[in-house]
Amino acid sequence: MPAVELHVHLEGTLEPELIMALAERNRVELPYADLDDLRSRYSFTDLQSFLDLYYANMAVLRTAEDFHDLTTAYLARAREAGVRHAEVFLDVQAHTGRGIRAAEVIDGVTSALATGGDHGITTGLIVTFLRHLPGAEALATLQELLTLDAPLLGVGLCSTELTSHASEFAPAFDLARAHGLHAVAHAGEEGPPQNVWDVLDILRVERVDHGVRAMEDPVLVRRLADERVPLTVCPLSNVRLRVVDTIADHPLRTMLEAGLVVTVNSDDPAYFGGYVDENLRQVADALALGPEELLTLARNGVESAFVDDARRAELDAEVTAWHRGLVTHS
């Protein structure tokens, strides 16, 4: 299925093998005996238990070349997964906070994203502010990125939902909007439906990342459906971070039936057991999604992407051709 990926953290595509290779290249001491020992840590009890490992592993990312290699590896794997357009998240503050210059990070990532065409993928870069850090630091980070003329598509918000209020980040989101940037935010993953209301009303986001817990609030569901606010859902992530018990318990089908603009995404595929193709396969199997439901998911991705009309028409044509083949051959 030709896919649009709207919720993937570049740092979450850092595969264990690349962690070990970069540790050696950069002479970074890791607290793991070997690859198997590292892999044995990939069992999570909640979002925070994942974030602890995710941030710790970023220690191996030091130079523009590292960020370039990470991004190139993602593009190659994404192409295999059927991705035709990807809007990737980058946690710039997780790197500047370790003494890496923002310019180093941005240079490495954007030089690789510029080769997306070689993989048949159009791309966009969304800088995600870290919600566990003060709102003033998000604002300062964006100001620096604007000074650097970083080619940004938008801004987002991620990390723990439980320790701060969305309003802290309003100045950063307002500045982003004033510069014509798009706005998205994680909400309703570990946090309650109120967090979704807050990012809609206070940060004025155009898409909600995750948003699965919106299902606990029927008035919110009606609003999201009426306003066609896309939700970038990540099924394997939700299972691995215990937002849902099993893939068969995932509310994705119910969300579609409620008229929500749901898309399927990989979040942190190196940590959660699969890229977007595997997310689609597992959710389709477990929830018995047929060709029409898969078509809706694919079309939702195209509708929700921050692309111009010409690119949207191309993506739409690919999806239509794929669906025609699927129906003809079934």
Ligand code: HPA
């Ligand atoms: O699933 C997530 N939630 C919040 N922050 C994140 N940062 C990477 N992945 C995630």
Ligand SMILES: [Zn+2]
């Ligand atoms: Zn995420």
